Amino acid sequence: MAQLTDTFAALSDETRLALVERLMAEGELPAGVLVANAEISGPAVSRHLKVLREAGVIRQRAEGTRRLYSVRPEALRAISNWTMDHRAFWEAGLDRLGALLAEDKE
Amino acid sequence: MAQLTDTFAALSDETRLALVERLMAEGELPAGVLVANAEISGPAVSRHLKVLREAGVIRQRAEGTRRLYSVRPEALRAISNWTMDHRAFWEAGLDRLGALLAEDKE
DNA sequence: TTTTTATTTAACGGATATGTTAAATAAGGT
DNA sequence: ACCTTATTTAACATATCCGTTAAATAAAAA
Numbered sequence: 576m577a578q579l580t581d582t583f584a585a586l587s588d589e590t591r592l593a594l595v596e597r598l599m600a601e602g603e604l605p606a607g608v609l610v611a612n613a614e615i616s617g618p619a620v621s622r623h624l625k626v627l628r629e630a631g632v633i634r635q636r637a638e639g640t641r642r643l644y645s646v647r648p649e650a651l652r653a654i655s656n657w658t659m660d661h662r663a664f665w666e667a668g669l670d671r672l673g674a675l676l677a678e679d680k681e
Numbered sequence: 682m683a684q685l686t687d688t689f690a691a692l693s694d695e696t697r698l699a700l701v702e703r704l705m706a707e708g709e710l711p712a713g714v715l716v717a718n719a720e721i722s723g724p725a726v727s728r729h730l731k732v733l734r735e736a737g738v739i740r741q742r743a744e745g746t747r748r749l750y751s752v753r754p755e756a757l758r759a760i761s762n763w764t765m766d767h768r769a770f771w772e773a774g775l776d777r778l779g780a781l782l783a784e785d786k787e
Numbered sequence: 788t789t790t791t792t793a794t795t796t797a798a799c800g801g802a803t804a805t806g807t808t809a810a811a812t813a814a815g816g817t
Numbered sequence: 818a819c820c821t822t823a824t825t826t827a828a829c830a831t832a833t834c835c836g837t838t839a840a841a842t843a844a845a846a847a
Contacts, residue, residue: 580695587690588805589682599770606824619806621825626804640814640823648771655764655771658757664705665754665761694835712794725836727795732834746793746844789847796841803834811826817819 578631579657582650585630590615591623595632595646603636603645684737685763688756691736696721697729701738701752709742709751 586592594609606624610617624644627633632650636643658665692698700715712730716723730750733739738756742749764771 576695576698580693580698583689583698584693587686587693589686590805592682592686592689596767599767607822610824615805616807617824618808618826622805625825640812642824646770650771651764651767652771654760655768658761658764661702661705661757662761664752665757696835713792716794721835722837723794724796724838728835731795746842748794791844791846793844794842797839799837801834801836804832806831807829809827809829812824814821814823816821 579653581630582632582653585627585632585650588623588626590620591627594620594623595627598633598644598646603643605638605641605643607641609644685759687736688738688759691733691738691756694729694732696726697733700726700729701733704739704750704752709749711744711747711749713747715750 586595590613594613597609597612598604606617606621609624610620613620624633624635624642628635628644630650631647633644634647636645692701696719700719703715703718704710712723712727715730716726719726730739730741730748734741734750736756737753739750740753742751
């Protein structure tokens with residue numbers, strides 16, 4: 576569970592979520608490109624990338640002096656698996672074991 | 682996006698994730714029952730519940746002096762929607778698709 | 788109305804997070 | 818070698834998070 580909470584923590588910051596979404600949309604990108612479009616300093620972006628990497632959300636690859644980042648599918652798959660494990664709970668129209676929520680749906 | 686990051690933040694703590702999973706498994710429960718099984722103090726649990734509530738993950742209902750908590754399906758559905766929006770990145774066999782498409786653009 | 792039960796809010800301390808600027812590192816070009 | 822480019826690490830300030838114990842609040846019971 577610690578792994579999952581770490582992933583959630585990594586994605587709980589708007590800057591980091593934006594970085595991840597950009598990497599998903601455009602594929603592998605070097606740190607410099609990510610910095611160029613960010614509103615915060617290079618070092619700040621660099622540390623966000625480190626947080627994402629240590630949480631297993633992205634991976635890093637060196638090419639000359641550049642560091643190329645890309646999203647690791649495993650992390651997102653873990654989140655998806657978690658939601659699917661509890662699919663019965665949030666999916667409309669399904670019975671829920673022992674739940675008292677059926678009547679106060681909004 | 683702030684809403685989604687708030688949800689991730691709410692679930693990024695192990696105690697809170699455990700509370701949410703318990704409420705999903707057992708349905709609506711009063712604060713006291715949740716406190717009884719927690720390893721931290723009542724006030725600590727109370728504040729975790731407040732964080733979850735303010736993030737929209739759970740809802741609170743009063744019954745006498747008791748406060749009954751339950752999970753709001755909308756929050757989990759939002760996470761599920763986000764993962765599904767990006768499923769091309771984590772689905773087996775398609776994890777390279779996004780990167781390849783992005784390379785084509787250059 | 789006084790007491791008990793259920794729960795939250797207040798006050799406080801220590802750990803963690805996030806931003807900045809300056810310095811360090813490392814590969815490449817001249 | 819020296820300078821430039823790309824990026825990270827260091828040092829620092831401030832803010833937020835999370836735990837604790839003590840006090841406050843509110844409904845129910847006596």
